[in-house]
Amino acid sequence: MQGLHGLRGTLSRLMARPDSIVLELGAGGELLVARLRLLFAALLLVLPVANILTGGGLGETLAGLAGAILINLLSLLWLLLARDPRRYPWLPFVTTGFDVSVVTLVLGLLAWQHPPAGLNSTVVWCCYALAIMFTALRGDGRASVFAGLLAILQYGALLAVVVASADSPERLISSDYGVVHLGSQFQRLVLLAILTAVTAVIAFRTQQLVLTSGHDRLTGLPNRTWLVHQGPQLLAQARSQECSLSVALVNLDGLGRINQQEGEHAGDRALCHVVELLRGMSGRGDRLVRLGGDELVAVMPQPAGTAWERMDAARRELTSRPLVVGRGGGRMYLSFSAGIACSPADGLSMADLLRRADRRLRQSKLEGGNKVIARDD
Incomplete structure (x- = not known):
């Protein structure tokens, strides 16, 4: 059978x-x-x-x-x-x-x-x-x-x-x-x-x-290769429909510390926990990609303001949903930082959008993490 x-x-x-x-x-x-x-x-x-x-x-x-x-x-x-x-x-x-x-x-x-x-x-x-x-x-x-x-x-x-x-x-x-x-x-x-x-x-x-x-083996998400091939098509489709396309670069806070204290297996579980939450809160037409390590990319056919609201809602939801680790049932509270860029305002290519989103992500990290930034100060 x-x-x-x-x-x-x-x-x-x-x-x-x-x-x-x-x-x-x-x-x-x-x-x-x-x-x-x-x-x-x-x-x-x-x-x-x-x-x-x-x-x-x-x-x-x-x-x-x-x-x-x-x-x-x-x-x-x-x-x-x-x-x-x-x-x-x-x-x-x-x-x-x-x-x-x-x-x-x-x-x-x-x-x-x-x-x-x-x-x-x-x-x-x-x-x-x-x-x-x-x-x-x-x-x-x-x-x-x-x-x-x-x-x-x-x-x-x-x-x-x-x-x-x-x-x-x-x-x-x-x-x-x-x-x-x-x-x-x-x-x-x-x-x-x-x-x-x-x-x-x-x-x-x-x-x-x-x-x-x-595709990434750990999370099952599309990887950088997928984004390189499909990114230009997603941008072209957004231009043809005269709509915005937002790219959120997401980074799990403190993944290195988790790997050191709990082991790499716990780090993998933490990353999968974040991926599962983002998947569950994804909207129609959204794409979630793993670039590598603890970096994720969410591609959303939405303007920057809407994309920020959704990513910030996911950030707040993550802080209220701890990851259970170990046989004792210990809880690990996670958070992520994110930078958002939107086409056409922030760039016309995927490379431009990722570069602008990375700059805002680094700004979020400098401000202590657990924050989503969609605009430059």
Whole structure:
């Protein structure tokens, strides 16, 4: 039962929407896939030329040339769309569907001319595998599952149509492509399923590694890496909505003393206690980040005055909620100091806001701590 529960949890995480950092990295992967697709599409233009040079028919060559040009135009369109990261939430599913459907279309055209060619063409069928494996570059397990299921459904439908339309067993026999065996065709479907599972796991592991690099292990909060990636986007969003964005730099008072007297474990518990309180008092759209050590950053889509009121309320609440430490149930009273900066008044970049907030935090410390400062004297 535990194994089944764990598998269910893994599947739910796999099918969940990726973190914003993963989406940003996946946008770069989508752009890479678009460039590779355009390169492969350009190589298709060589095939009609080779066909006419080796004695192929003019009609067949023109049809192949028209198909190659169409694929190149669509590949160029996907490349242009992939240059905008904002399209990434939906673009991988559209382009993946295109890649898989092109393979099915080619196999269908081959099967229409010669059924064994459509079902036993190993080279073209392997393009399904390429389409599925390319989804690993996007870092989104949902795209991998989508590609695999679409390939299985389309190839299975093609197999059913070709076998059903064969008026005699001899139609499924070829001196060049061999005999169409249902057993070997079923094995191909199983291979697609296995490849889909492996690619989805690779994409999932990529997501986990990215999340680990962007989150703090002790508190589970986003870390400095997350703030570096997402800070500019939060500021851009605030500017587009013509609203303020406040940044509060929070520092736990006396953490070094706690570590010396009670041990580092108590210091970790004290930090987590503060994080839990700030999380509980966070508003809609707020983001809490751990920069490192005892420094936290609260990003709030609020003007400086509102941000000060909320942080000061959290400061007062913390002083009334002591942390129970030790087996004897001793109580440890905590406090924090904070400096607040607000965009656009205090700066237009995250670096400017953090610099101004740090200056006000140091002023709070000089005045004895346990204080929130949002304006310079």
